Amino acid sequence: MSVRVRFAPSPTGYVHLGSLRTALYDYMFAKKQGGSYVLRIEDTDQTRLVDDAIDNLIQAFEWADIMHDEGPFMENGKLVQRGDYGPYIQSERLDTYRPYVDQLLASGHAYYCFCSKERLDEVREANKAKGIISGYDGHCRNIPYEEAKKRAEAGESYVVRLKMPEDRELVFEDMVRGTVKMNTNDSDDQVLLKADGFPTYHMAVVVDDHLMGITHMIRGEEWLPSTPKQILLYEALGWEMPKIAHLSNILNTEKKKLSKRHDSVAVEDFRKKGYLPEALINFLALVGWSPEGEDEIMTLEEMTEKFSFDRVSKSGGVFDIQKLNWMNNQYIKNADPDRLAKLAVPYLIEAGYFNEDGVEGHLDWVKRIVQLVKEHLEYMAQVTDHFPLFVGDEVKITDDSALEMIRMDHVETLVDALIKTFNAAESFSAEDVKAMFKEVQKETGIKGKNLFMCTRIAVTGQEHGPDLMETIAILGKETVIKRMKYAVSNYK
Numbered sequence: 001m002s003v004r005v006r007f008a009p010s011p012t013g014y015v016h017l018g019s020l021r022t023a024l025y026d027y028m029f030a031k032k033q034g035g036s037y038v039l040r041i042e043d044t045d046q047t048r049l050v051d052d053a054i055d056n057l058i059q060a061f062e063w064a065d066i067m068h069d070e071g072p073f074m075e076n077g078k079l080v081q082r083g084d085y086g087p088y089i090q091s092e093r094l095d096t097y098r099p100y101v102d103q104l105l106a107s108g109h110a111y112y113c114f115c116s117k118e119r120l121d122e123v124r125e126a127n128k129a130k131g132i133i134s135g136y137d138g139h140c141r142n143i144p145y146e147e148a149k150k151r152a153e154a155g156e157s158y159v160v161r162l163k164m165p166e167d168r169e170l171v172f173e174d175m176v177r178g179t180v181k182m183n184t185n186d187s188d189d190q191v192l193l194k195a196d197g198f199p200t201y202h203m204a205v206v207v208d209d210h211l212m213g214i215t216h217m218i219r220g221e222e223w224l225p226s227t228p229k230q231i232l233l234y235e236a237l238g239w240e241m242p243k244i245a246h247l248s249n250i251l252n253t254e255k256k257k258l259s260k261r262h263d264s265v266a267v268e269d270f271r272k273k274g275y276l277p278e279a280l281i282n283f284l285a286l287v288g289w290s291p292e293g294e295d296e297i298m299t300l301e302e303m304t305e306k307f308s309f310d311r312v313s314k315s316g317g318v319f320d321i322q323k324l325n326w327m328n329n330q331y332i333k334n335a336d337p338d339r340l341a342k343l344a345v346p347y348l349i350e351a352g353y354f355n356e357d358g359v360e361g362h363l364d365w366v367k368r369i370v371q372l373v374k375e376h377l378e379y380m381a382q383v384t385d386h387f388p389l390f391v392g393d394e395v396k397i398t399d400d401s402a403l404e405m406i407r408m409d410h411v412e413t414l415v416d417a418l419i420k421t422f423n424a425a426e427s428f429s430a431e432d433v434k435a436m437f438k439e440v441q442k443e444t445g446i447k448g449k450n451l452f453m454c455t456r457i458a459v460t461g462q463e464h465g466p467d468l469m470e471t472i473a474i475l476g477k478e479t480v481i482k483r484m485k486y487a488v489s490n491y492k
């Protein structure tokens, strides 16, 4: 049987890093086995729906390049679905679930519950007072099926609940956790069908995983408590349960669960800051999975080749932003220069360096500067820190030691010689500038720090910075000459 793995998010408006990691493991596992990776949208909880959420979700995965084989896709701004097992959006499958609910009622594995909200609230309060967390008290469990069915058909409001057997130990094999044992006494009688006729997650997930031929479910550890209920549903419906893996939470550096309240968790935030998707993917894969070997920088294909659940950790992986920044910097350094330039553009527009219309004309300039400073970029938004150096004809010199150097006796001679040589130059590449420095050195006898650092201060106002020859070449002859003149006349 070919492997079919699904990722089944509820669209909440943003994609959590943990979800991206789950999807990534789904993807790698499916591809490694030559199987299919399916995206199914679990939107039966109508209270949690957010406009455009499906759209956002698909876009986040497109950006990350973790694409499914079946499910919903965006095509020319429209939602389409592809695959033989659709629809892949649960709210479009509502008719699918009811017959299975009826089957469970008829076989006695589920029952009608007519308890009012007020009664349930009372039960909850009473439980709380006794310090019991478990919810429903089983009030409607023993209403005979025929009688209950008549009441329901007569129009009384009801939900359908799973009849949890008492004190049964359920044992299952988890691909990450090994053998897991849970007792049915720890779960209450789960609602399967809500009063509005919508199935709950538990019902829908089992029916859909079965009908979609899912062989493996991989999900976060928060779903561990739902497994016993799902085992019982599979049993009651006479279906084979997919293999299962529960991934441990991603922790922050304080070893607490990464949470929206305290941490940056939305994939979108990382996209906006200018993390490269392949760096985020590489990094996330290693939060909780340690492949054999020493290599850390790996493409998705390389990781897929190595991926197995044997090396996925039971304890939570730590999200260390320093490590992500290091890794992203590695990827930035190796990225295609044109791609980097394009990625830098939105930040520069936002910072006011040019507007949309000016993009074309500035792209080459941006590309050169980005290449010059990329080793200092942890993420692309930081690019704006490096651009002030490249605009304007006047430099500010504020450091005492820089002021001291610009005031040295030889600086006027140096600047005059440079201006003369630059003025005569026909081309002005970094190579050319380098050759001109040699000339000036020969001509004036000024060398070393007195030559290079003093020029740097005159041109940039600072003692340190990116490669001087390329900086001068990018600034261009005119700007450099103006800056040097300004520096000697204003800081002498």
Ligand code: GLU
Binding pocket: 007, 008, 009, 010, 042, 201, 205, 217, 218, 219, 220, 223
């Ligand atoms: N819809 C669930 C979620 O939002 C899916 C859990 C599962 O994978 O079974 O995460």
